[in-house]
Amino acid sequence: MLKKRLIPILLLKNGLLVRSELFKIHQIIGNPIYEVKRFNEWNVDELIYLDISKNDEYDLRRDDHKVQGLTDSVSILDEVSRTCFMPLTWGGKICTVEQMQQVISRGADKITINTSAVENPKLITQAANLLGSQAIVVSIDVFRDESGEMEVYINGGSQPTGLKPENWAKEVQERGAGEILLNSINRDGTGMGYDLELINIVASNTKIPIIACGGVGRYEHYAEGIKAGASAVAAANIWHFKELSDRGGKRALSKAGIEVRV
Amino acid sequence: MNHIKIAIIDYEMGNLRSVANAFDAIGYGASIVQNPNDLSQFSHIVLPGVGAFGDGMKNLRSSGWIDVLEREIIEKRKPFLGICLGMQLLATMGTEHGLYEGLNWISGTVKKIESNDPQIRVPHVGWNDVLFLKKSGLYKDLENSQAFYFVHSYVFDVKDKSSVVSGLTSHGIEFISSIEKDNIYATQFHPEKSQKIGLKVLENFIKSTVKTNA
Numbered sequence: 513m514l515k516k517r518l519i520p521i522l523l524l525k526n527g528l529l530v531r532s533e534l535f536k537i538h539q540i541i542g543n544p545i546y547e548v549k550r551f552n553e554w555n556v557d558e559l560i561y562l563d564i565s566k567n568d569e570y571d572l573r574r575d576d577h578k579v580q581g582l583t584d585s586v587s588i589l590d591e592v593s594r595t596c597f598m599p600l601t602w603g604g605k606i607c608t609v610e611q612m613q614q615v616i617s618r619g620a621d622k623i624t625i626n627t628s629a630v631e632n633p634k635l636i637t638q639a640a641n642l643l644g645s646q647a648i649v650v651s652i653d654v655f656r657d658e659s660g661e662m663e664v665y666i667n668g669g670s671q672p673t674g675l676k677p678e679n680w681a682k683e684v685q686e687r688g689a690g691e692i693l694l695n696s697i698n699r700d701g702t703g704m705g706y707d708l709e710l711i712n713i714v715a716s717n718t719k720i721p722i723i724a725c726g727g728v729g730r731y732e733h734y735a736e737g738i739k740a741g742a743s744a745v746a747a748a749n750i751w752h753f754k755e756l757s758d759r760g761g762k763r764a765l766s767k768a769g770i771e772v773r774v
Numbered sequence: 775m776n777h778i779k780i781a782i783i784d785y786e787m788g789n790l791r792s793v794a795n796a797f798d799a800i801g802y803g804a805s806i807v808q809n810p811n812d813l814s815q816f817s818h819i820v821l822p823g824v825g826a827f828g829d830g831m832k833n834l835r836s837s838g839w840i841d842v843l844e845r846e847i848i849e850k851r852k853p854f855l856g857i858c859l860g861m862q863l864l865a866t867m868g869t870e871h872g873l874y875e876g877l878n879w880i881s882g883t884v885k886k887i888e889s890n891d892p893q894i895r896v897p898h899v900g901w902n903d904v905l906f907l908k909k910s911g912l913y914k915d916l917e918n919s920q921a922f923y924f925v926h927s928y929v930f931d932v933k934d935k936s937s938v939v940s941g942l943t944s945h946g947i948e949f950i951s952s953i954e955k956d957n958i959y960a961t962q963f964h965p966e967k968s969q970k971i972g973l974k975v976l977e978n979f980i981k982s983t984v985k986t987n988a
Contacts, residue, residue: 513902513903513944514898514900514901514902514924514945515900515901515902515921516900517899517900517901552969555969555970557900557901558900558923593791593792593795594795594798595795595799597792597795597796597799597966597967597968597969597970597972597973598923598967598968598969599923599925599964599967616788616789617789617790617791618791619789619791619792619795620789621789621792621824621925621964621967622925641826641871642825642829643788643824643825644824644825644826644927645897645927646824646897646899646925646926646927647788647824647825647925690897690899690925690927691897691899716892719892719895719896720895720896720897721895721897721899721900743895743899743900744899744900773901773921
């Protein structure tokens, strides 16, 4: 039987690993390559990298990371794919199929697009035709206003689109997306748990796998996401601030009766 | 071990670097080969690939790979490993975005995973169990079943299952997750992405086939 996946998300900003809160506050927490090696040793299911830099300047001034000369974000992939034999998804600022091919040729298995998919929905189909649907993850960031109304936002959670998450999810599936990475802006970095209603409404309107993200503060939150309809549960912050966070997460899922890879 | 030279066929379908890196990690250098004329120098041939069936065949054909692969693998019987699309292309026919002829080394058709169960999502992405039916080749020294990483929407429905199927997996339907026929090995899952257990399968591919070197 297909296992439910537990996925760390690494957020990169200007070449450094950061933690994020409400899509606004980004605190530097370390070196991306060192962290990946740790995950590899833990035998994690899969890894997602999101480059959330606002410009193309990369700051590797820190001297504790032992990696020199990373001049652009994608070169991190070269390093990672040399030592890590697990599935890698790369996202951030991808706007063309040429960029997707470049990312894949350097060791990624899947790419994820967000803003560029909304701005140019045909890109999803072009990408799926070229690389296969299984390589195309459309990332959807959702914000709830004060009345609880849900809306898809782009450009790092700064720009409303007028799209309802379930409608946009159905559209990206029809256009050829292979998976959806579903994130709640309101829950980002809060530790309150996933937005279960959001996961449920998107999962029940689609047939492709949903990766839930945003809000995990305790390992018990993972199982809630799976029960709401997600095929995989992802988180960022909890992976950096707890010891043995893979084993702890898997154990909690297993305890809740969910089949995972151990 | 000097006589082991691994070729990874570059036909512009997907992530070849990861496959090369995985062979490096287990101590066998692998070369990404772009020119079919170079293939005769190699002892082991790997056909990876992600993407659509029709594009895969078109690329193999237009770069002149098909005759060379048949000479090296079918005639000279060099050990061959197909991964994911590289397994599916061995079929008689593919049905992804239209009907396409495959290499037809193993009779059968490549079909989409279909299920009415809302729990069964397609693409089939993630870690799933492979039940081993043959323990001699790729799965030597492994337990009877292990989880590997899959990412695909289509499966190879082999015509004569009894002789060639080495692994089975279920996702709504039961499908063939690996095959073994003489010097031809293939996996629907990605050993290069299946952590330590995947590296072990790649190592078994090399070790179990050394004697049959052409």
